[in-house]
Amino acid sequence: MVAALREARHVVVLTGAGVSAESGVPTFRDAQTGLWARYDATALATPDAFRADPALVWGWYEWRRAAMMRAAPNPAHHAIAALAKQVPALTVITQNVDDLHERAGSAGVVHLHGRLMQPRCFQCGTPWRYPVGIPDEPEGGRRVTPPDCPRCASPIRPGVVWFGEGLPADEWQSALAAAAGCDLMLAIGTSAMVYPAAELPQIAVNTGALLVQINPQSTSLDGIAHWNLPGAAGITLPALLHTAFADGMNETA
Ligand SMILES: [Zn+2]
Structure with missing residues (x-):
């Protein structure tokens, strides 16, 4: 899996509530x-x-x-921001409505469910x-x-997507294109239960991408993920990236 991450040309990181929860949100x-x-x-x-x-x-x-x-960004948010400097292309797609990815330094984050800070x-x-x-x-x-x-x-x-509302069209199109175009997706802290966002890992796999799941719990993605890494994102993800990009991650940590 480390080799797959190192060789990936376009990585998509899909984050869910678990990543925010580790910051106490x-x-x-x-x-x-x-x-x-x-x-x-x-x-x-x-x-x-x-x-x-x-x-x-x-x-x-x-x-x-x-x-x-x-709340403050946790080591998972920081690791995702640092990963952007290690791979040719990275798209962060989040189901979270907070701004912790942005505060960790990620740019161009696709917010599927809107943003609390944009009423x-x-x-x-x-x-x-x-x-x-x-x-x-x-x-x-x-x-x-x-x-x-x-x-x-x-x-x-509030600037969030409510029950009964569609996802923001631009964001959804960006997410679909990234999922279909990536060669590796990291699904982190998402139970993959909320549609249509939950379709994204399936789309990635269907179009030939490798799927890595990081989640303390088992989810509906267990069966389609190529690798399941149990555990907290704030511990598992920095460890994984450190193994894959030891030199570079030291510089950006
Ligand atoms: Zn008005």
Whole structure:
């Protein structure tokens, strides 16, 4: 497998919730704890939920955004950024909505499920910028009134893909092209359960790529992966890359 990685011309790294979880970012399910335990995901992560109660939904995402901003990239994020300097081409595709890949130094990350840091108008789609800094905990409860769109005065919505919504078309096309064009895919910390993102490893394998899975748990990819590396991404991935590119990774570590 080390040889395959060394010889690969185009590597795709597909990351899922496990990679964020190793930084302490609550995953979607984990985020429904504490204050939010009694809410169902469908009451918080759908267009209908936002229409019905924008302050409740915005409050939940502000709480998640604060947790994300307090978290830092982990050794897996850093290893992925360093890998870009070792192979001729690398595409990072993530199911995560945080910005930890960017903060580790990865460029051109394909965000299949949107980005927490890129909210936009619910009505007209005009992008909106958060004020600098980590948001405060909502006072006295959960609800935070979303800001108004400067163009049409409709509420600003989180920049993530909700249940019942399609993936961003450009990102999905980029992901499909990368999956079909790569010669090696690393699927890291993804349970490969959420479609259509879960199709990407299958597409890569179908078009002749080698698939390496890194995950502490067994997943639906176990059967199609050429190599399954159990364990935490933050330990397994740096070790793998160090073996494959010992000299270069020392320089960039
Ligand atoms: Zn608007």
